[in-house]
Amino acid sequence: MSTSLERVSETAVAEAHQRMAAAGVHTVIAQFVDIHGAAKGTYIPLAHLADIVSPGAGFGSPSIDGTGLPRHGPRAEFYGRGDLSTLKALPWMPGYARIVCEGEVLDEPHDWCARYLLRRQLARLAERGWTLNVGIEPEFCLFHQDAAGRPVPADPADALDKPSYDLKVMARVSDVLHRMMQDLETCGFDVFQIDHEDASGQFELNYHYSDALTAADRFVLFKMAAHHIAEDAGLIFSMMPKPFADRPGNGLHLHLSLRDETGRAVMADADDSHGLSETGRQCVAGLLAHARALTAFHAPSVNSYKRLVVGRSRSGTSWAPAHIAWGDNNRTSVLRTTGGRVEFRLTDGSCNIYLALASAIAAMLDGVTQGMQAPAPNDEDLYAWPDAQFAERGVATLPQTLGDALDALAADDVLVGALGAAFVGGFIDTMRMVWVDYCRSVSDWEYQRYLTWP
Template identity: 30%
Template sequence: MENKITKDMSLVTFLTTDLTAISRGRSILKRDLADQMSKGCGWVPANSSITPFNTISDDNPWGSLGDVRLLPDADSLVSIESEFFRNRSELSYVHCDIVSLKGEKWPTCPRTLLKEVEQRYRDELGIELVVAFEHEFTLEKDQLPSSPAFSLRSLRKVDDFSSKLLPLLDMAGAEPEMVLPEFGDQQYEVTCAPTSAVKAADRAVNVRELTKELASDLDYNLSFSPKAEPGAIGNGVHVHISLKDLSGNPLMYDAERPNGLSEMAGSWCAGILDNMRALCAFTAPSVVSYLRLCPHNWSAAYSNLGDLNREASLRICPTVQYSDTPTNKQYNIEYRALDITASPHLALATILLAGLEGIKTSRETPQITEKNPSDLSESECEQLNIRCLPSSLSEALSELENNSLFMSQLPRKMLNTYSKLKRSEVQYCKELDNEALCKLYKDIY
């Protein structure tokens, strides 16, 4: 009886991951969850305007007025027993949509936006989305020795953490595939299996929250920030996307076309590349993001499509020829100009909107570059329609504000809230040098 009371008296959080990629929410007793599932809990419209620095953006469209609700999605519930942790209680939360008091969609909810875009692919194109996120992070602890890149030694020196991460994510239903030491000192990466779009974005949140929870429980300092220090190797988030029809048949691969890229997939890529400078406002949406998006960083600095090229912003990923899995089922495109400061739901929704526009307007397949764009001349880049990505968040926001696709297809209140939120972020950071900037975001993300 005592154990049952203890479990019933644990907390479960109604969670929303906001425009700044920070998960916020309110908690109730687990015993009340069934009753509250259809009701949700109260929330405040102005919370959409909270910056990463615990300020509310100036001149936001909400002020002190209004009320909304966090409405939970029962299928997204995560619950990890306290026995898994060393010094933690049970961890339970459920992903929510933000709705009005009438239960109608709320314009600044990133999760609702992604749901709508995913449904548009089904309704307008007869396409199902297959998506997976990969996350890089820095893991630190006092007196943790350096070790060779990608080495077994790097993994084993954090064995108390690495041996528990995949089991933890598996308990949360995240279908983890791999944890690996990366190139940077104390840098690691975790990958999960692909799933549908909204589930993949929820899964990305689960990876972030649970990885941090485990690290904290074991007295590590963990950060997903794109630049932990000015000279450090950057941490990216990569999203892999493939398309299939409603019967499950892959649509991206065509053995008769260059590099195996189907005509539809080529149009999809063209839509993304044509809007990529504006997309950066959503996928590289912090001031520190632009310390990572530089040539020769194995990240992305240009709007180009590459085959097996980690300097490309869009990459055709490798397929294993000796695998029992057919090539068309392996084939996918990786978007690389993305980091942890991006809302996974909002970033994915805007990438997909650009790709949708490319298909619907039958854009011509982009030239597939075999070289790093930084090694091409200016005239070669112009001939291949390769452009530099923005060099700052301010530049990316200006691109967004002049982009006809996003300005016409995203909710006006979301755009207004987001633009003012990000302009406030730029203002907050304007006097910081790179060292202070990196520390600021490292501590938050």
């Protein structure tokens, strides 16, 4: 794979223009993500589609969080060059299409662009003849907001102690869920299940896996669609990792599998006790070895660490990992094996999906390159263990704050080297500001506890 996006012909651009015009498109959203993974972009008339493809849509870099670019001089201009293969009309916004853009500066790929960083890691896999397939499981909530701005479940009656799979609630928001499914399918998703999850107002929408780059692009599109459709219904779409202290939080489980050029499942071995080949176990070893540092990319919000709690959660069973272990179909560990693939359960929806996948690949490849041996699998319920048992069994803990996760990332030479020291340093600086801001804020909890204390 070349480092730059593949150049396309004038004929290909003209054909894409004709296809979009026939679909009633008048405006193209040139979309990229900032360092947080938030969708950013600009509206450009369809007549100027060719300009998005080359040289790209222009943006002032100081207005974008996390470009690492100066405020003046020739490198102050950030261009989002469109990947024509991603151009799709948006059924929830008639007349509009989206094209995914990748950052360039002075006609060269910008090495702080998260999508470019993912493509670089995918190129490392391609050198071995491997393709990473990714299945993403988005958990999300549909809310109203009360007068204080706090979330309230879309359905006031959604208050069961165990609301999972509650069909009554699903029926009352079925119009919103069906529109999500229908519009995503129009955009090429293969949606195969929607269910009510284990918290009030919480749902999960599942669609089939794809190659890693397509999966990342689709996840951003999923969020764009869900936000718009929810707002049309007078609701708020939220992937906040832990909106309620006494209910399970929202995860973003990643199913990871490798295929070679013949289509063989590289990580699978039906004769293995846990269904994994030697390569698969090495990938597990790499993910576990770098799990503490990976947390900074996979759970990059302050709120993330109210989901990744050690000990009993206020919500009882949280379905979120806190300890670095793996096991066969073990949802209480950070890594679950199933069907010759691995499910990485650390990730939440506050992540930049491109960075989450790029860092996971770097960790997996380190496991393979170093020939790492995975620790013994753990096929027990970790939620039932007393605290002392983790130390006795040598099972380490995930970082419990964003500050701790950033420290772990800074100390991880492999991830820093794979993603680039300058970029990782900029990411840490950006997120450290968020952490410091949180630490200096004063919460309602503190007023209630300390205003007249002691």
